[in-house]
Amino acid sequence: MLNFEINNPTHIIFGKDQLDKLPAYISKFYPGKKILLAYGGGSIEKTGLLERVKAQLNDFELVLFPGIEANPQFTTLMKAAELIRRENIGFILAVGGGSVIDGVKFISGAVNYQGDPWDVLLRKPGCVFGDALPFGTILTIPATGSEANSGAVISRSEIHEKRTMGGPQFFPKFSFLDPTVVATLPKRQVANGIVDAYMHTLEQYLTFPTDNLLQERQAEAILSTLIEIAPAVYENPANYTAAANLMWCAIHALNGNLRCGVPTDWATHMIGHELTAFFGIDHARTLAIIAPRLYEALFDKKKEKLVQYGKRVWQLSGDETAIAQEAIAKTEAFFQSLGMETRISAYTDEFAGIERKIRQRFEERSWKLGEHKDLGYDEVERIVKAAI
Amino acid sequence: MLNFEINNPTHIIFGKDQLDKLPAYISKFYPGKKILLAYGGGSIEKTGLLERVKAQLNDFELVLFPGIEANPQFTTLMKAAELIRRENIGFILAVGGGSVIDGVKFISGAVNYQGDPWDVLLRKPGCVFGDALPFGTILTIPATGSEANSGAVISRSEIHEKRTMGGPQFFPKFSFLDPTVVATLPKRQVANGIVDAYMHTLEQYLTFPTDNLLQERQAEAILSTLIEIAPAVYENPANYTAAANLMWCAIHALNGNLRCGVPTDWATHMIGHELTAFFGIDHARTLAIIAPRLYEALFDKKKEKLVQYGKRVWQLSGDETAIAQEAIAKTEAFFQSLGMETRISAYTDEFAGIERKIRQRFEERSWKLGEHKDLGYDEVERIVKAAI
Numbered sequence: 001m002l003n004f005e006i007n008n009p010t011h012i013i014f015g016k017d018q019l020d021k022l023p024a025y026i027s028k029f030y031p032g033k034k035i036l037l038a039y040g041g042g043s044i045e046k047t048g049l050l051e052r053v054k055a056q057l058n059d060f061e062l063v064l065f066p067g068i069e070a071n072p073q074f075t076t077l078m079k080a081a082e083l084i085r086r087e088n089i090g091f092i093l094a095v096g097g098g099s100v101i102d103g104v105k106f107i108s109g110a111v112n113y114q115g116d117p118w119d120v121l122l123r124k125p126g127c128v129f130g131d132a133l134p135f136g137t138i139l140t141i142p143a144t145g146s147e148a149n150s151g152a153v154i155s156r157s158e159i160h161e162k163r164t165m166g167g168p169q170f171f172p173k174f175s176f177l178d179p180t181v182v183a184t185l186p187k188r189q190v191a192n193g194i195v196d197a198y199m200h201t202l203e204q205y206l207t208f209p210t211d212n213l214l215q216e217r218q219a220e221a222i223l224s225t226l227i228e229i230a231p232a233v234y235e236n237p238a239n240y241t242a243a244a245n246l247m248w249c250a251i252h253a254l255n256g257n258l259r260c261g262v263p264t265d266w267a268t269h270m271i272g273h274e275l276t277a278f279f280g281i282d283h284a285r286t287l288a289i290i291a292p293r294l295y296e297a298l299f300d301k302k303k304e305k306l307v308q309y310g311k312r313v314w315q316l317s318g319d320e321t322a323i324a325q326e327a328i329a330k331t332e333a334f335f336q337s338l339g340m341e342t343r344i345s346a347y348t349d350e351f352a353g354i355e356r357k358i359r360q361r362f363e364e365r366s367w368k369l370g371e372h373k374d375l376g377y378d379e380v381e382r383i384v385k386a387a388i
Numbered sequence: 389m390l391n392f393e394i395n396n397p398t399h400i401i402f403g404k405d406q407l408d409k410l411p412a413y414i415s416k417f418y419p420g421k422k423i424l425l426a427y428g429g430g431s432i433e434k435t436g437l438l439e440r441v442k443a444q445l446n447d448f449e450l451v452l453f454p455g456i457e458a459n460p461q462f463t464t465l466m467k468a469a470e471l472i473r474r475e476n477i478g479f480i481l482a483v484g485g486g487s488v489i490d491g492v493k494f495i496s497g498a499v500n501y502q503g504d505p506w507d508v509l510l511r512k513p514g515c516v517f518g519d520a521l522p523f524g525t526i527l528t529i530p531a532t533g534s535e536a537n538s539g540a541v542i543s544r545s546e547i548h549e550k551r552t553m554g555g556p557q558f559f560p561k562f563s564f565l566d567p568t569v570v571a572t573l574p575k576r577q578v579a580n581g582i583v584d585a586y587m588h589t590l591e592q593y594l595t596f597p598t599d600n601l602l603q604e605r606q607a608e609a610i611l612s613t614l615i616e617i618a619p620a621v622y623e624n625p626a627n628y629t630a631a632a633n634l635m636w637c638a639i640h641a642l643n644g645n646l647r648c649g650v651p652t653d654w655a656t657h658m659i660g661h662e663l664t665a666f667f668g669i670d671h672a673r674t675l676a677i678i679a680p681r682l683y684e685a686l687f688d689k690k691k692e693k694l695v696q697y698g699k700r701v702w703q704l705s706g707d708e709t710a711i712a713q714e715a716i717a718k719t720e721a722f723f724q725s726l727g728m729e730t731r732i733s734a735y736t737d738e739f740a741g742i743e744r745k746i747r748q749r750f751e752e753r754s755w756k757l758g759e760h761k762d763l764g765y766d767e768v769e770r771i772v773k774a775a776i
Contacts, residue, residue, distance in 0.1 A: 001567075001632040003403025008396070014649065015391025179389075211629040214613045214636050221605030228601055241599040244389040248602050248648070260636070261402065 001212050001261035008256050010148045011174040014248070016240075018176060019138075022056045029134045029173040030091035036084055038065045038104050039095045044140060047184045053095055053138060063087055068096065071155040071162065071276060071283070072103030074118060081110040081117075084133065092135035094172075097189075098144025098196075101137050102152035105170045108132035121154055121163035132169040138176045141185060142247040143193035143284065145200060145254030147175040155277065162273040177251070182233065182243035190237050191338035192284035193250060194230050198223060198334075199287040200253035204264045206295065207371035209304050212262045216308070219258050222249050223313045227334065234338050267369040268294050271380060274358045279348045288335040288342050293386040295328045297379055301372065344388045355384035389600050389649035396644050398536045399562040402636070404628075406564060407526075410444045417522045417561040418479035424472055426453045426492050427483045432528060435572045441483055441526060451475055456484065459543040459550065459664055459671070460491030462506060469498040469505075472521065480523035482560075485577075486532025486584075489525050490540035493558040496520035509542055509551035520557040526564045529573060530635040531581035531672065533588060533642030535563040543665065550665040565639070570621065570631035578625050579726035580672035581638060582618050586611060586722075587675040588641035592652045594683065595759035597692050600650045604696070607646050610637050611701045615722065622726050655757040656682050659768060662746045667736045676723040676730050681774040683716045685767055689760065732776045743772035 013021055026035065035057070044050040054062065065080045084092070084107065094104035109129035110117040119127040139147045146152065151166035182190065205219035226249050233242035252258070271294070272286030281289070295302060303324045310316040310327030317323070332342050344351050359381040362369075369375040401409055414423065423445070432438040442450065453468045472480070472495065482492035497517035498505040507515040527535045534540065539554035570578065593607035614637050621630035640646070659682070660674030669677070683690055691712045698704040698715030705711070720730055732739050747769040750757075757763040 001403070001629065001636070003406060005399065005401050007399035011393065011395035013393050015389070018391060211633070213616060213633050214609060214640065217609030217613060218606060218640075221602060221609050225602045225605060241389065244649070245599070245601050248389070252602065252606075261632070 001210075002263075004260045006256050006260050007168065008148065008171065010171045012148060012177060012251070013174060014177045016178060016180055018178065019052060019056050022053070022138075022176065023059060025136060025174045026057075026060070026091060026093070029136070032090040033059065034061045034063065034087065034089045034091075036065050036080065036089045036092045036107075037062050037095065038068060038080060038092055038100060038107070040066070040068050040070075040097070040100050043184070044095055047181075049095065049138070049140065049181070053093070063089060068100045068103040070099045071153075071157070071280070072099045072106070074106075074121075074154055074156045077103050077106050077154065078110065078117070080107045084111050090133065092133055094135060094137040095140065097139070097141030098146040101139075101146040101172070102144070102154065104135050104137070105132070105146070105150075105152040106154050106165060108135050109165070109167075109170065118156070121165055129165070129167060129169065132167075134173050136174040136176075137172045139178075139247070140181045141189055141193055142177075142182065142243070142250040143189075143196040145197070145250050147172060147177065148251045148255045151254075153273065153283075157277075157280075160277040162277040177247050179240055179244040179247050182246065183238035185237055187234060187237070187339065188282075190234055190246075191340055192282055193246060194226055194234065194338060195284040195288050195335055195340060197246070197250040197253040198226050199268060199284070199291060201226075201258060202291065202331075203266050203269060204258040204262060206302060206305050206309060207263045207265055208302065209308060210262055212260075215258060215260055215262050218252070220309075220312050222253055222258075223309075225249050227313070230334070230338060263371040265369070265371045267375050270367065270369055271358060271384060274361055275344065275354075278354060278357065279344075279350065281344075281347045285340055285347070288332075288340045289344055289387050290383065292328050292332040292342060293383050295331075297383045297386065298370070298375075299324065344384075351388050354388070355381045358384050389598075390651070392648045394644050394648055395556065396536065396559065398559045400536060400565060400639070401562060402565045404566055404568055406566065407440060407444050410441070410526075410564065411447060413524060413562045414445075414448070414479060414481070417524070420478040421447065422449045422451065422475065422477045422479075424453050424468065424477045424480045424495075425450050425483065426456060426468060426480055426488060426495070428454070428456050428458075428485070428488050431572070432483055435569075437483065437526070437528065437569070441481075451477060456488045456491040458487045459541075459545070459668070460487045460494070462494075462509075462542055462544045465491050465494050465542065466498065466505070468495045472499050478521065480521055482523060482525040483528065485527070485529030486534040489527070489534040489560070490532070490542065492523050492525070493520070493534070493538075493540040494542050494553060496523050497553070497555075497558065506544070509553055517553070517555060517557065520555075522561050524562040524564075525560045527566075527635070528569045529577055529581055530565075530570065530631070530638040531577075531584040533585070533638050535560060535565065536639045536643045539642075541661065545665075545668075548665040550661040565635050567628055567632040567635050570634065571626035573625055575622060575625070575727065576670075578622055578634075579728055580670055581634060582614055582622070582726060583672040583676050583723055583728060585634070585638040585641040586614050587656060587672070587679060589614075589646060590679065590719075591654050591657060592646040592650060594690060594693050594697060595651045595653050596690065597696060598650055600648075603646060603648055603650050606640070608697075608700050610641055610646075611697075613637050615701070618722070618726060651759040653757075653759045655763050658755065658757055659746060659772060662749055663732065663742075666742060666745065667732075667738065669732075669735045673728055673735070676720075676728045677732055677775050678771065680716050680720040680730060681771050683719075685771045685774065686758070686763075687712065732772075739776050742776070743769045746772050
């Protein structure tokens, strides 16, 4: 077990009909009254959630900031930071999914940053966010786990960039998780959420066998639960039990616990981010496209863990090579069972040369990824090409 | 899934050779310099841990408070509270196992309590602890999970009382967990730690089947890991991998996560506490004594979950009644494999009438325990009698 540190201070309020606790939680972390209410498009207006949130906040002065996009955009978020400074706001309430919450994390750091916050995302030397404005979340899409971690992914579509950020100051102070919100989601987003949580888990698990016995079983617990509940919640997002389990799995897939003491991969995510940056493909779908091809390309390095995964999660038995191959096939079939295409060409006709473009991005940034930090540029090119 | 809230702000620093981080963590939570260093007997002096801790704290003024016993005693702890007030100390560092850490939680609440802190433990109306003095821990025995939760158990041996306390103000600010400390423990304490973590998990799991699919699998992950590593760490406490897994299991068994949304039992603990109060039997051993008899007495109510436990954790198959019975037998045999007697009469000759005394305690306090809150006094008497 590698040395590690973990601290996750986010307070989770989970279940139905708990929004009446919202004012008390805000007041616990913010003595003032002026709040930025940040959200995405019209979905929380349509479902009535926005009105229900507002109804709880009569004692506060709300400044609305709608319009945070999927793959939240730097330029949009900078407008929110400017608004906060102008209006002297002291707390942000994010109502939305991972994109809104990620966006709010960026805003909370950018507000008081002296200089261009994009430099922080470029990891320019000496450029780091200091204190963040406190914020809480009301989750509307179980998927990214952003509601209970300190990371974010920010996009700048005009230059095809998607960058990560994070730090201990970016944990939400609190997050409200009500599984009934899942009933209002389109199937596409339910599927995205399942695959996102599944792949967050695999990135921290499907490496090589380690002596982290509990962490590996905790990962297998999430994978097995997602497989068990996926058909029910995809078929009927109003299934409360299935939705609640999905929501709780999504948190545990990326709340920091699975990575304790373990080697992690994340190459599927980094390649996938490029597919979103170039083509706007949904994040979860980029993972479903890349993961099976990456596991095939790195079959020998990952074979032992693929066998463990196949046996424990998919209940496979027999020849080990066959188990490892079947585990990849089962994974891809699982994604497809959720209506998800697993080839780039199913999403865009503009795929010519994408394998070289992504290779070039990795080369420019000197990225060496994977659990051995040895994923070569040739391999990246080969994986993307195989995924077309 | 029942509604729940969870928040666990304790910062964990896990692994070898991390003590040089100690001064920075103390300073993060306490601007002053005067610290109470609370510990138990001479074991941390013998192992050299006390000197290693002191060596890191040259910039602080240390006031030593040794002598916190196993089953920490109210009268001892009140002396520490008085010392803190007299010396105007602002932070406590607990170096020890669950007893020392539990004791420090009590001290941290008692310091500023107006009135008799025993009233808080008696749950007298209006008697609650307010703010607690900040404290951190350096764990020496993996077992209770107290290093990462907000509960404590305090004893008053002169009146055969053992009482629980807790509250969000009683989370340690930080806890250092170094698995190499396990190498210095007697086998008896290693066994106690394994059984304690195992029983914390069973109390939150062995109830009835629920729709908390992830939480149940997380519990099974802990149980399976403890079964896997127990022979290795019991045989050789210097086995780092096994010790690290034990340490991490003990945290996860009682860090608040397993109880999220689930019904819990805790009757074994409450009956077990009485055995410690009357006879001074080690806490973990009281659990090993009571649990098998309690599961037998409540066999019908718990049968479905016993079957799930038998299948998933002990890999049993066949007739369900036989699986449930065998699961209890396997559990008891597991405790015995760690050198643990599972009958009261193996620990004391003074057992005559104990079943009636404990029944009376439950009656006096109107305690109704178990996952259905319906554990009757007749059943308590029958369980204790069967355990003699």
